[in-house]
Amino acid sequence: MADAGESAAPLGVFDSGLGGLTVVHALLEELPAEHIIYLGDTARVPYGTRSAETVVRYARSCAKVLTDRGVKALVIACNTVSAVALDILRAELDLPIIGVVEPGAQAGAREAEARAKALGSPVKIGVLGTQGTIASGAYPRAVSQISTRLEVVGQAAPLLVPLVEEGWLEGEVPELAVRRYLEPLIGAGAGVVVLGCTHYPLLKSVIERVAAEIAGHPIPVVDSAHAASAMVVEWISQGRIAAAPRGERAASARLEVLVTDRPASFADVASRFLGERVPEVFQIDLS
Amino acid sequence: MADAGESAAPLGVFDSGLGGLTVVHALLEELPAEHIIYLGDTARVPYGTRSAETVVRYARSCAKVLTDRGVKALVIACNTVSAVALDILRAELDLPIIGVVEPGAQAGAREAEARAKALGSPVKIGVLGTQGTIASGAYPRAVSQISTRLEVVGQAAPLLVPLVEEGWLEGEVPELAVRRYLEPLIGAGAGVVVLGCTHYPLLKSVIERVAAEIAGHPIPVVDSAHAASAMVVEWISQGRIAAAPRGERAASARLEVLVTDRPASFADVASRFLGERVPEVFQIDLS
Numbered sequence: 001m002a003d004a005g006e007s008a009a010p011l012g013v014f015d016s017g018l019g020g021l022t023v024v025h026a027l028l029e030e031l032p033a034e035h036i037i038y039l040g041d042t043a044r045v046p047y048g049t050r051s052a053e054t055v056v057r058y059a060r061s062c063a064k065v066l067t068d069r070g071v072k073a074l075v076i077a078c079n080t081v082s083a084v085a086l087d088i089l090r091a092e093l094d095l096p097i098i099g100v101v102e103p104g105a106q107a108g109a110r111e112a113e114a115r116a117k118a119l120g121s122p123v124k125i126g127v128l129g130t131q132g133t134i135a136s137g138a139y140p141r142a143v144s145q146i147s148t149r150l151e152v153v154g155q156a157a158p159l160l161v162p163l164v165e166e167g168w169l170e171g172e173v174p175e176l177a178v179r180r181y182l183e184p185l186i187g188a189g190a191g192v193v194v195l196g197c198t199h200y201p202l203l204k205s206v207i208e209r210v211a212a213e214i215a216g217h218p219i220p221v222v223d224s225a226h227a228a229s230a231m232v233v234e235w236i237s238q239g240r241i242a243a244a245p246r247g248e249r250a251a252s253a254r255l256e257v258l259v260t261d262r263p264a265s266f267a268d269v270a271s272r273f274l275g276e277r278v279p280e281v282f283q284i285d286l287s
Numbered sequence: 288m289a290d291a292g293e294s295a296a297p298l299g300v301f302d303s304g305l306g307g308l309t310v311v312h313a314l315l316e317e318l319p320a321e322h323i324i325y326l327g328d329t330a331r332v333p334y335g336t337r338s339a340e341t342v343v344r345y346a347r348s349c350a351k352v353l354t355d356r357g358v359k360a361l362v363i364a365c366n367t368v369s370a371v372a373l374d375i376l377r378a379e380l381d382l383p384i385i386g387v388v389e390p391g392a393q394a395g396a397r398e399a400e401a402r403a404k405a406l407g408s409p410v411k412i413g414v415l416g417t418q419g420t421i422a423s424g425a426y427p428r429a430v431s432q433i434s435t436r437l438e439v440v441g442q443a444a445p446l447l448v449p450l451v452e453e454g455w456l457e458g459e460v461p462e463l464a465v466r467r468y469l470e471p472l473i474g475a476g477a478g479v480v481v482l483g484c485t486h487y488p489l490l491k492s493v494i495e496r497v498a499a500e501i502a503g504h505p506i507p508v509v510d511s512a513h514a515a516s517a518m519v520v521e522w523i524s525q526g527r528i529a530a531a532p533r534g535e536r537a538a539s540a541r542l543e544v545l546v547t548d549r550p551a552s553f554a555d556v557a558s559r560f561l562g563e564r565v566p567e568v569f570q571i572d573l574s
Contacts, residue, residue: 043338051330051548158453162445168467176460261338 004072004096007242010035010256011232012071014062017045018266019161019198020077021273023100024255026229027075028277031236033244036255038077039065041286043261047080048132059085061286063093065258073241075228076100077198079129083138096241100198103231104224105142108194109150111220115191124151126190128181128207129197131156139196153188157181157197164199167272174203178210186214194222201225202272255279260286291359291383294529297322297543298519299358301349304332305553306448306485307364308560310387311542313516314362315564318523320531323542326352328573330548334367335419346372348573350380352545360528362515363387364485366416370425383528387485390518391511392429395481396437398507402478411438413477415468415494416484418443426483440475444468444484451486454559461490465497473501481509488512489559542566547573 011034013024018040027036039062041047047055059081063074073096074089076082082099090097108125115123127139134154143152159177168174185193193211195201201223211219235241256279259266263283270278298321300311305327314323326349328334334342346368350361360383361376363369369386377384395412402410414426421441430439446464455461472480480498482488488510498506522528543566546553550570557565 046333158449159446159455162449166445168446173460173463173467180455180460 003239004242005239006245007072008035008245009070009072009242010037011073011075011241012037012039012063012066012069013075013077014039014041014066014081015076015078015198016041016047016058016080018042018269018273019164021270022198022201022223022225023075023077023228025274026226027232028255030229030233031244035244037066037069037071037258038255039258039284040260042259042266043286046130046132047078048130052084055080055084056088058286059089060092063089065284065286067093067095071095073097073232073235075232077225077228079133079138079196079198079224080136083133083136096235098228098231098235100224100228101138101142101196103227104194104196104222105139106146107222107224107227107230108139108192109143109146111192111222112150113147115220119191122149122151123191124153124189125192125194126185126188127152127154127194127196128157128160128185128200129154130161131158133196139194151189153185153190154196155181155185157200160203161197161199164202164272165269169202170206174206175210178203178206179214182207182211182214186211186219190219191215192220192222195224198225257281258284260284290526291529292526293532294359295322295532296357296359296529297324298360298362298528299324299326299350299353299356300362300364301326301328301353301368302363302365302485303328303334303345303367305329305556305560306451308557309485309488309510309512310362310364310515312561313513314519315542315561317516317520318531320533322531324353324356324358324545325542326545326571327547327553329546329553330573333417333419334365335417339371342367342371343375346376347379350376352571352573354380354382358382360384360519360522362519364512364515366420366425366483366485366511367423370420370423383522385515385518385522387511387515388425388429388483390514391481391483391509392426393433394509394511394514394517395426395479396430396433398479398509399437400434402507406478409436409438410478411440411476412479412481413472413475414439414441414481414483415444415447415472415487416441417448418445420483426481438476440472440477441483442468442472444487447490448484448486451489451559452556456489457493461493462497465490465493466501469494469498469501473498473506477506479507479509482511485512544568545571547571
């Protein structure tokens with residue numbers, strides 16, 4: 001593959017809503033010189049309940065907004081779209097595209113293999129996700145492409161997205177909700193937990209603590225938002241995605257956010273995902 | 288108005304999902320001789336995040352399925368549709384139509400006035416609902432048509448729908464979640480609580496208990512599903528909706544359920560809403 005060289009063009013990131021901002025947060029930490037455009041399709045969220053055809057149609061329209069703005073690569077920061085539309089977008093579009101399922105599955109598989117080696121016995125990969133992601137079987141499929149020996153158990157966790165969107169990230173309620181989902185997962189033999197939803201990294205410390213309590217020892221928790229960001233870094237270092245021009249850090253690094261509905265309510269939620277970095281927000285129409 | 292007489296035609300009830308089954312449950316208790324067809328648009332749930340135009344379009348397609356099946360009246364068992372599309376459907380369709388907001392607001396206003404009379408000071412109506420219902424202002428609007436002296440305070444309660452859908456109806460987590468939403472509502476002066484979402488009646492006993500704890504005395508909790516069912520009974524007794532033919536109770540009383548997606552997963556959730564009465568379920572296509 002030819003080296004992509006340098007480019008001041010932005011990285012494009014999209015999600016059905018605002019959860020994908022956890023991927024943006026990770027990218028900003030790892031790649032401070034990159035300019036990022038984020039699109040959250042807040043008018044049509046959630047995608048999880050739509051048919052595959054509809055999700056593909058929505059994903060094409062999100063990708064078009066970003067390619068029309070000249071992005072050099074696309075990050076699909078949404079598990080539903082990654083599960084259903086990644087291969088189609090890769091076939092249709094002539095730019096590098098990274099989803100969240102593949103890197104999450106790879107990182108989960110790496111951890112499971114390391115644990116299995118240390119323990120001398122196989123370790124299952126437990127995946128927490130929305131009902132839609134778990135029902136799609138995307139993680140077992142992605143893991144089976146890495147190794148046929150690794151087993152995946154899934155657990156739908158419908159309360160975690162509203163907890164994160166409300167900012168209820170500490171205390172009894174998130175702990176009890178997380179316990180409810182982790183007990184069957186760890187009971188089924190999961191020795192590694194993959195966060196298969198871009199909202200969940202905000203509950204990572206609760207999930208780690210409760211998982212360790214249930215198992216009686218620490219359980220690695222793999223965050224697919226960080227795993228996706230790490231894959232972007234890897235592709236840049238491999239020359240598969242063009243790097244930001246050197247020496248332009250201060251001038252080019254910036255974040256633009258596009259939403260399709262309710263830009264006013266964005267700031268509340270965004271600060272939870274991005275910390276203090278609340279960018280300018282623009283509303284666009286996709287319909 | 289002419290007396291609608293008797294008719295063996297069914298009552299049609301629809302909702303964006305399965306929450307409207309709480310209205311069906313109330314109707315089955317109050318009107319055991321009526322045949323009911325329920326339509327849950329499970330493929331397009333939730334409606335709360337859609338634009339008003341989209342909700343109206345969806346509501347028209349749901350109403351058409353039911354009128355094509357010859358229903359004698361329509362019950363809109365969905366707060367979002369009731370808020371946005373009730374007047375339009377009433378103008379377009381030539382049959383009696385009842386929503387959930389109007390009867391919920393009426394019952395709330397009655398309770399608030401009775402309490403105010405007993406206390407000798409005004410009592411605010413507190414409404415719990417989804418983000419969409421609270422943002423729509425449908426309850427303050429409906430209450431203002433009943434009395435201009437009554438004040439309404441609203442509280443979005445995004446965790447309650449997933450709690451009900453998971454069947455997590457007792458214990459610490461529902462109590463703490465309910466407390467989180469009732470504290471600001473009662474703190475703002477609410478002396479009556481209206482359940483402005485058809486999922487919430489399943490949490491009614493927790494809501495009553497926690498409200499009494501916070502206020503230091505019992506607070507009336509008005510359930511818009513029961514209020515809607517009571518309005519159907521009232522319209523039948525007034526001759527505005529035709530009654531089921533007398534003496535045909537055993538033969539005609541039955542419940543049919545239509546869903547637009549995932550009929551298999553229906554039974555799990557439906558038993559929570561309907562108790563032991565799980566009907567036959569058919570999948571239809573609205574797209």
